[in-house]
Amino acid sequence: MMHVQLNKSLHGPEGDFELAVDLQLESGTFLGIHGASGAGKTSLLRMIAGLMPPDSGRLEINGVPWLETSGKAMPPQKRNVGFLFQDYALFPHLTVLGNLEFAANSPSDKDRIPELLRTMELEKLQHSMPGVLSGGQQQRVALARALVRQPRILLLDEPLSALDAPIRRRLQDYLGKIHREYRTTTIMVSHDPSELHRLADRVVELRAGKIVEDRALDQGSGEIPLPKAALKASGRILEIELEGKEVLLRIDTGAQTIRISLPATEAKSLKPGQNITFQASIDTIKILNNP
């Protein structure tokens, strides 16, 4: 769970305004933020990453305070976030592999590099310098580099805005794949709402520093081939019934009440009233009616 509560005076194209954001985010969520340029989207990401100090506020990730205006802010080095810059920010003097190795702070980080190169299809390019790569390739390197340290949060600042449509689409697929595989809490800023609708499970709109719309999206519905599809939802436990060696959870997801049965031994830490997220793999989807 991530709690973001930040305030800052900013200068926008239409004069000064006050950014005031209060957000609760479940772990593993893909949050999309859209809004006109100058609405404070990038500033919000930079404050979460620790690159910009807010005027006041709080930042708490899984119970660990990152920032409290009264106390000392955790420096960006300690926050373990991944950040994708609009200009990729690859180190021009290092090869693709060198860029990834620079990010590794431990042997286990280093062990992750070959897998990331494979996932992002960069194996053949690993000895190239960033300067010779195309924009889409550079952004894939940047994404791989951001994932080397297994960040707790991945912050994407309009990462695809400099790319043209077909490459954008492919990068979106990469982002979706990465999110499904690593379940990293992701916050992506984009001025293009349709891009966010493809990827995010929750989208907020920022206007002059305030959240004016906050919507949960139903990701993945209508997709028929499902080699690796997963259901992900969150809700509140209403009731726990014991049925032999199994327990039956009744969960209120807001839209529907869902029943889940699981072995009683695995359910010891669950109590009614708790908010939970849950995940399941889906092998088929049936379309019941076409409107």
Add this chain to the structure above:
Amino acid sequence: MNWEPLLLTLKLALTTTLVLLLVSLPLAAWLSKSRSPLKSVVDTLVSMPLVLPPTVIGFYFLIAFSPSNAFGQWLDEHLGIQLVFSFPGLVLASVLYSLPFMVHPIQAGLRSLPPSLAEASYILGKDRLTTFFRVLLPNIRPALFTGLVLSFAHTVGEFGVVLMIGGSIPGVSRVASIAIYEEVETMNYAAAHTYSLILFGLSFAILLSVNLINGGILKRYWR
């Protein structure tokens, strides 16, 4: 042929360049980032040797460090340092005199880098010092090279400052430029020619190499 003035020139230029590098890296890093009101003052002071006659620097240096003054006396008595008419004094004055030639290229180089480069390094867990040496400096190599070479060449070409605070003590402060002046004074044109021609050739070679390397022509051969 007396090689001593030429060797002394090279020794002075090398020492000065090395000291300058150590001084200029933190100074240029601070100047390229700072928004403090003090910055303009420091920036101006660094640039002063570009416009000031070297004799002015030499004159104040002489006044500040002369053993007949309180400060100069204190340095001599307590630390045993004599900066006037000595090689260390010459190095110190040359460092001040060539400061803009080292600071400005590094400062400009650092400012030309996108801020996201350093930020990306911070986010990847690297502290400021690591970021500076492993990310920023390697990406301003041409600027660094320009600074090194220009400082070296500028120190080779020094005359006024040396004359003011070093005099012309053989082996201590009689550098090539001073030697040329003295040879001409004593109508010894042949010796003056030799020194001059060597300095001319050296300066030409140095500046040409900067242009070639930074112009990318030599990049294929020099990495």
